[in-house]
Amino acid sequence: HPSAAGVFVCLLEYPRSKRKKGSTMERCGQKYMTAVVKVFGPLTRNYYVRAILHAALAVPAGFLLATILGTVCLGIASGIYLLAAVRGEEWRPIEQKPRERPHVGDTIKQPPSNPPPRPPADARKKPPPDVGG
Secondary structure, three states, rough: OOHHHHHHHHHHOOOOOOOOOOOOOOOOOOOHHHHHHHHHOOHHHHHHHHHHHHHHHHHHHHHOHHHHHHHHHHHHHHHHHHHHHHHHHHOOOOOOOOOOOOHHHHHHHOOOOOOOOOHHHHOOOOOOOOOOO
């Protein structure tokens, strides 16, 4: 059934893969789906397998006029996954690094012991303006 295939594709595609360079923002609630994708191991991590899955899902959807646009999208996704697999890419989970709490002693700095530089007291006082006389 096309809607079951759509749900399957959404569940497979929802968790983002970790980028090789830079940081990757997790989607809301992705950690739960990441756990599911990790359970299936190479079946979901390998982009060759994903390309075949998308192509296989596109075949039955191509026989109905109402799902022809979905067929085209699945075919394009299959091609993209195949190209990524040829380039050696694969799906990698985004794992949270444990945040190190800063030590309290390191974050509190001592106040300065010397006052900021100020001009001498007599230079700070301005002479009153001369009222013509």
